[in-house]
Amino acid sequence: MDTKTSAKTFTVLVSDRLSNEGLAPLLTNPQIRLIEQPITEFTQPDPTVEALIVRSATQVTEDTFKTLPNLKIIGRAGVGVDNIDLEAATKHGVIVINAPDGNTISTCEHTFAMMITLLRNIPQANESVKRGEWNRKKFEGLELYGKTLGIVGFGRIGTELAARAKAFQMNVIVFDPFLTAERAEKFGVTSGSLDDILRESDVITVHTPLTKNTKGLIGQKEFEQAKRGVFILNCARGGIIDEQALVEALETGQVRGAALDVFEDEPLQNHPLKNFDQVILTPHIAASTKEAQRSVAEQVSSEILAYSEGKPIIHGLNFPHISSDAFEKIHPFYELAYKMGKMSSTSMRIPVKEIELVYSGKLAENDTAILTRSFLNGFFKSRVDSYVNDVNVSFIARERGVSLSEKRNQEETGYQSLIKAVITGEQKTFTLLGTSNQDFGLRFVKVDDFTVDFQPSEHQLFIKHNDRPGVIGRVGQLLGNHDVNIATMQVGRKSEGGDAMMILSVDKEMDAVTVEALENVDDIRHVTVLEL
Structure with missing residues (x-):
């Protein structure tokens, strides 16, 4: 379908099938020319296309940029971007965006549905009745009212889940190393440690990214610490919960029941979890609702429309291409800022309120925005449950309530160029100073009150x-x-x-x-x- 062709149009190609509801922001704008056609059907380059929208079927490769030589922006109607070559897009100066919160509600609701059905034995009762049985006593369940829900990870989905649990008059305790007291109070939850979650919760649900720190986060030791008869939910990432340890805890009755939508290896094959009546398994469908699919398409369509009107991008995943000469000049400090961000984050595994970056010496004479973004990228990479890069880090900082200040200092520091980072949290402040030069490479020269000189x-x-x-x-x-x-x-x-x-x-x-x-x-x- 080709609509609204005029002399002053912005042409958008929709390569995968999307509903008209999802494309409504573009369909209703007279300045948008919309083409709905798989890119694989193009027999020659089309220089008129400036924007591309895909789901997961279309593979965006180097050849895509030959077919669409004037492409400026790609929208992924979903969260993951595995089907898009981000490096190639950046090289060609093409911005890539996605819809990181489009499936928040659907995943939250699926988790809540799993929790209710788990405590009320609904799947088992359903199968029993279909077999011609009528055993009311066997399927006696538990109420959510008055129970304690432990949420591990308090990002978008965790906060939505807490709101629904509060409506059911559950007590909500949250483990998130970066949850500030103000944010916990705002959502009416109690902030606690993982030990607190294990000790006090009747139901535990995980909503964190899968990283080296969270892989196997709840394993044998954690199950032993938990209340006997606890219920376990995972609609986040396979691997956060140690599945073998879960099987053993189910066998002993330490875990009364579990509901999982994600697994270490998918699709799930011959797995011992299938042998338990008190375990509910779904095939990674938490985000699979009509509304979620419409929502991600609407978000991407709206942002592409905003881009066509010269407005800023919010959910960008890459930087437009910069010249190799320009990048070569800043590369050492770009890498230094990223590593300083990682060390600062690792050293401050507590809620953070403010990040202050001070650039001194020759650095103070230049535009340091890209260095600030690199620092934030390193800082937030392992702290949040969404894709993090140089483009979206400022948005992530604002969303998490972290204030950012950037200063330039012309005073003599003893170094040709110096970056100072001051991270302020609820209980302490962390300070890190770093520099770089051609002879000695990247160096950290001060950590808190300790003068040091070491290479990361x-x-x-x-x-x-x-x-x-x-x-x-x-x-x-x-x-x-x-x-x-x-x-x-x-x-x-x-x-x-x-x-x-x-x-x-x-x-x-x-x-x-x-x-x-x-x-x-x-x-x-x-x-x-x-x-x-």
Whole structure:
């Protein structure tokens, strides 16, 4: 279908099938020329197309930009962008957007539906009646009223779920390391630790991204800590809950029932979870509603329309292409800012209210916006349940209630160029200074009140301890016993016998057992694992 052709039009190609309801923002605008046709059917390049909308069927590759040589923006009507070559799009200066919150309500409602049906034994009762049985006693359930719901992860879906649970007069306790007291009060929930969730919750649901930190987040140890007879839900990401540990907890009755929409390996094949009557399994359909599909299409259509009118992009996933010469000039500090963001985030695993970045020396003479975005990218990458990159980080910061300030300092610092980051949280402040030069590369030169000089590497440990004889030796011996080789070490102290620190570069990623052993060493106060 080709509609609304005129001399002053913005041409949009819809390559995958979308409803007219979803395309309404574009269909009703006279300045939009809409073409609905699979891009695979194009037999020659079309220089008139400026925007492309896809779902998951169309593969956007390097050839796409040959077929559509004047393409400016691509909209993915959904969350994932696995079918879009982001690197190729960036190289061609094409912006890619998606609809990150279009499935929030559908996933929330699916989770809530799973919770109700789980506690009331609805699927089992349904099957029983269809078999000709009438066993009311067997399917006696539990009310949601007065129960405690533990939510692990308080992003878009977690907040919507809390609102519905409160309407059912449930008590809601949330574990999210970055949940501020103000935000918890705003949503009427109690902020707690993971231990609090396990100890107090009748029902536990997870809504976090799947990262190295969250993989197997709830496993054997956590199930043992939980209330006996707890219910478990996962409509987020397969792998957050250790499935083998869940099977064992179901067998012992420690977990009374579970409802899962996502799995470590999909599609689910011969899995022991299928053998439990008290387990509800659905085939990754939490986001599969007519309304959600319409919503993501509407969001993308509206943003493409806004782009055609010269308005800013909110849900961009990449930066337009910049010249190699321009990027070469900022590349060292771009990388430095990203690593500083990662270290700051790792060192402040608590709610954060404010991020202040100060650029000094030659950096202060330039536009540092891209460096700020790189810092925020590193900072938020493992803290939120959505796709994070340089484009959308400012939006993510605002959404999470984190204020941002950027300053330039012309005063002498002793360094040709310097980046200072000050992260303010509810209980403490973290400060990090970094620099870069051609001779020594990237360097962190101050951590809190400790003057240091170390190069960020892939695997590092930041250890705060009391300045006592033998602490460093005990750390070295322990790491050796755990087959961890130390590449470099830097130590520092504020005063003799007072606060001290050591930063170690090691040859491999630290496992939880080794970290726990370090934390039990006398006079060690805190161990932070840095993957930079």
